[in-house]
Amino acid sequence: MLTFSTVIFVILAVVTLGAALAVVTMKNVFHAALMLVLAFFGVAGFYVLLEANFFAAAQVLVYIGAISILIIFAVMLTRGVTMARPNNEQSGAVATASAVLFVLIVVLVGPWKINFPGFAPLNLPARAFGAPPEFKMAVQAVSPDALQRLGRALVDQYMVAFLLAGVLLLLAMIGAVWVARERKLVEIVKERREMAAEEAAAAVPPAPAAEAVATTDAHH
Amino acid sequence: MNSINGLPLAPFLVVAAGLFVIGLYGALARKNAIAVLMGVELMLNAVNLNLIAFWRYVAPNSSAGLAFAAFVFIVAAAEAAVGLALIISVYRNLRSVDPEKLDQMKM
Amino acid sequence: MDNILEVLKFINNLMAFVFDEIGKFITGLLGKGPGTELVLMILAAIGLITFGAVTMMALTWFERKIVARIQDRIGPNQAGPFGLMLPLADGVKMLTKEDITPANADRWVYLIAPIMIAAFAMTSLAVIPFAPRVAGVNLDIGAFFYIAIGSGSTIAILMAGWGSNNKYSLLGAFRTVAQLVGYEVPMLLNVLPVIMLSGSMSLFDIIAKQTDAPGGFGLPFILFLPVSALVFLISGIAEVGRSPFDLMEAESEIVAGFHVEYSGMKFALFMMGEYVNAAVVSIMFSTFFLGGFAGPIFIPPYVWFLAKAFSIFFIFMWLRGTLPRVRVDQLVNLNWKFFVPLSIINIIVVMVMSKLFVTFPAQPGLFVVSPLVYMAIMLVSGLGLLGLALTLASRSARRERLAIAQEAAEHRVANQAFATAQTGK
Numbered sequence: 016m017l018t019f020s021t022v023i024f025v026i027l028a029v030v031t032l033g034a035a036l037a038v039v040t041m042k043n044v045f046h047a048a049l050m051l052v053l054a055f056f057g058v059a060g061f062y063v064l065l066e067a068n069f070f071a072a073a074q075v076l077v078y079i080g081a082i083s084i085l086i087i088f089a090v091m092l093t094r095g096v097t098m099a100r101p102n103n104e105q106s107g108a109v110a111t112a113s114a115v116l117f118v119l120i121v122v123l124v125g126p127w128k129i130n131f132p133g134f135a136p137l138n139l140p141a142r143a144f145g146a147p148p149e150f151k152m153a154v155q156a157v158s159p160d161a162l163q164r165l166g167r168a169l170v171d172q173y174m175v176a177f178l179l180a181g182v183l184l185l186l187a188m189i190g191a192v193w194v195a196r197e198r199k200l201v202e203i204v205k206e207r208r209e210m211a212a213e214e215a216a217a218a219v220p221p222a223p224a225a226e227a228v229a230t231t232d233a234h235h
Numbered sequence: 236m237n238s239i240n241g242l243p244l245a246p247f248l249v250v251a252a253g254l255f256v257i258g259l260y261g262a263l264a265r266k267n268a269i270a271v272l273m274g275v276e277l278m279l280n281a282v283n284l285n286l287i288a289f290w291r292y293v294a295p296n297s298s299a300g301l302a303f304a305a306f307v308f309i310v311a312a313a314e315a316a317v318g319l320a321l322i323i324s325v326y327r328n329l330r331s332v333d334p335e336k337l338d339q340m341k342m
Numbered sequence: 343m344d345n346i347l348e349v350l351k352f353i354n355n356l357m358a359f360v361f362d363e364i365g366k367f368i369t370g371l372l373g374k375g376p377g378t379e380l381v382l383m384i385l386a387a388i389g390l391i392t393f394g395a396v397t398m399m400a401l402t403w404f405e406r407k408i409v410a411r412i413q414d415r416i417g418p419n420q421a422g423p424f425g426l427m428l429p430l431a432d433g434v435k436m437l438t439k440e441d442i443t444p445a446n447a448d449r450w451v452y453l454i455a456p457i458m459i460a461a462f463a464m465t466s467l468a469v470i471p472f473a474p475r476v477a478g479v480n481l482d483i484g485a486f487f488y489i490a491i492g493s494g495s496t497i498a499i500l501m502a503g504w505g506s507n508n509k510y511s512l513l514g515a516f517r518t519v520a521q522l523v524g525y526e527v528p529m530l531l532n533v534l535p536v537i538m539l540s541g542s543m544s545l546f547d548i549i550a551k552q553t554d555a556p557g558g559f560g561l562p563f564i565l566f567l568p569v570s571a572l573v574f575l576i577s578g579i580a581e582v583g584r585s586p587f588d589l590m591e592a593e594s595e596i597v598a599g600f601h602v603e604y605s606g607m608k609f610a611l612f613m614m615g616e617y618v619n620a621a622v623v624s625i626m627f628s629t630f631f632l633g634g635f636a637g638p639i640f641i642p643p644y645v646w647f648l649a650k651a652f653s654i655f656f657i658f659m660w661l662r663g664t665l666p667r668v669r670v671d672q673l674v675n676l677n678w679k680f681f682v683p684l685s686i687i688n689i690i691v692v693m694v695m696s697k698l699f700v701t702f703p704a705q706p707g708l709f710v711v712s713p714l715v716y717m718a719i720m721l722v723s724g725l726g727l728l729g730l731a732l733t734l735a736s737r738s739a740r741r742e743r744l745a746i747a748q749e750a751a752e753h754r755v756a757n758q759a760f761a762t763a764q765t766g767k
Contacts, residue, residue: 018242021241028246038274047273051276061284065291066291067301082312082315093323102266103264110260113256113260154291155296158295161295161296161298165305167298168301169298188316
């Protein structure tokens with residue numbers, strides 16, 4: 016059925032999946048990050064199609080406005096790593112496994128009936144999960160105060176999860192700041208000397224120690 | 236009627252599955268730790284898309300699907316922050332972001 | 343008397359009436375259906391983009407004239423009477439400049455960055471309420487949409503900084519993104535009390551709460567939330583990158599920052615993005631805190647809308663002409679050490695006050711008061727919080743100043759002792 020929504024869905028699907036493929040195959044990590052931003056936009060478009068407009072805006076705000084910037088900063092701060100091939104040795108096996116997984120998901124878990132001509136009808140989901148193999152539920156309309164209900168539910172039924180999420184964010188913030196803190200030159204030299212001493216004590220040649228002290232970080 | 240404006244639930248699930256599988260490939264087959272993280276973010280997005288699609292088609296009047304999706308947002312953001320901080324810290328020590336080079340407990 | 347009222351009502355409704363007629367005309371032409379909807383949406387988008395471009399032209403002229411007067415000079419008066427043709431002259435200048443792409447620059451990234459910035463700025467025009475029934479779209483999450491789109495444009499700045507293949511451009515982009523991402527936090531934290539008081543994120547509902555509509559307070563939110571208004575205003579200036587937070591484009595410091603390698607129309611797109619962003623921040627401030635298009639009936643709502651937004655932009659221009667630039671570490675310290683704690687404590691105070699005192703008996707709360715008393719209570723508590731914060735900040739600033747002065751004095755004494763020891767030898 017060719018309606019406005021169907022056309023938009025096809026466009027969004029092509030954009031999102033194309034961008035995702037570009038993310039995992041591009042050599043230049045910065046370009047891959049920009050394609051990731053495009054994929055996020057595509058998913059935000061899907062949320063609008065599904066009438067979850069708050070989540071579309073939240074997707075733009077959180078993923079594109081914050082996480083993508085983090086990723087691009089990390090890409091810029093770890094420059095100078097050139098690689099001949101972007102994928103490692105197991106990429107062929109992973110690609111095959113992923114394709115097989117995709118087919119399995121679509122055939123086995125999807126709420127639809129797949130009939131191969133000449134074979135008995137595939138009834139696996141019905142037998143495995145006890146659910147009807149075809150999705151025939153009637154779709155209700157979204158109530159206009161869905162957002163208010165979400166807010167109320169977050170502090171009513173899901174209060175513990177909500178508080179835990181807040182604690183998780185606080186811990187993540189503290190952890191990230193601590194792990195990536197800027198260390199003074201004296202600290203770094205001391206750290207490197209300690210590591211070298213331990214390696215020498217473990218009967219490993221101390222060559223890395225000299226190198227490490229010589230190549231301290233440029234931004235000090 | 237099981238579709239909104241002519242769109243049934245199935246296509247959304249197929250797109251989400253495709254996104255998940257592409258993210259899985261990215262997470263397992265890339266040599267740059269940041270690219271691995273990008274694959275993980277794609278997987279989380281696919282999961283969110285699935286959750287919201289099911290919320291809309293199966294139970295649009297309950298908030299369980301939306302609340303779950305909100306928590307996935309939060310966890311993805313927290314994990315991206317810590318993961319990237321770790322990657323930058325590793326780069327400072329090892330001058331490399333290849334996850335295959337990180338095979339010792341001491342650097 | 344009734345006749346005058348009728349005429350006034352008609353003039354007030356003029357904008358909505360005109361757009362309704364255009365809609366009916368096009369629907370009559372093309373028949374009902376999704377195709378017509380699409381055509382109407384495209385026409386609305388074209389109208390909004392035109393509004394954005396015209397606003398930018400008008401604001402460049404106003405800015406030059408007003409900043410010039412503040413600096414005791416006349417400003418442009420050569421290009422047409424009173425320099426009114428200046429925006430056109432600017433446009434012609436931008437279009438005829440040579441379009442350079444630096445060597446080794448990432449071509450697509452370099453090209454798309456200014457387009458993205460201008461596009462995001464224009465997208466945020468879609469939700470602003472011009473008049474009681476006139477807006478691009480009446481989203482039920484209008485305020486949140488504006489914040490989300492505002493945060494999306496930071497990616498474009500990183501793209502511009504990276505795509506120029508220039509170290510200073512990249513450094514400028516880093517500092518700019520640090521400033522933008524940092525000041526989003528107090529902006530979002532201070533839109534929250536507005537949403538709390540009005541109970542909805544839709545911009546029309548926020549305006550309705552500030553008028554005499556049923557359930558409304560009849561008073562603009564700036565009287566209820568002085569701290570939020572102040573911090574939102576300052577964060578808005580920092581988000582847009584105007585003086586005194588204009589490190590992003592400081593010609594004397596980092597040579598125009600991330601857009602140093604851009605010329606011609608691409609630079610004009612950057613400027614358009616900045617001016618439209620500044621206009622939208624003024625419009626949002628007037629919507630959240632001043633009542634938007636609401637006002638006494640003898641002036642049409644769209645004129646009120648323009649007047650309030652322009653007065654806020656006048657404050658921006660006033661600050662630009664008067665205050666010196668803020669250093670980047672002072673900027674970041676101010677944000678994280680002053681504005682964010684202040685915003686969080688403000689949210690707590692507003693939460694407590696809005697649950698203790700309510701204006702309508704149907705709402706859950708402890709005491710029921712009239713809107714005026716409610717306003718007085720919140721105003722007093724807000725100003726008290728502001729006074730406390732400023733006192734603490736000034737005390738810590740004085741301590742820091744004294745510590746620095748003492749250190750300098752000690753250094754001076756040590757230097758003198760060293761010098762006399764040297765000459766004594």
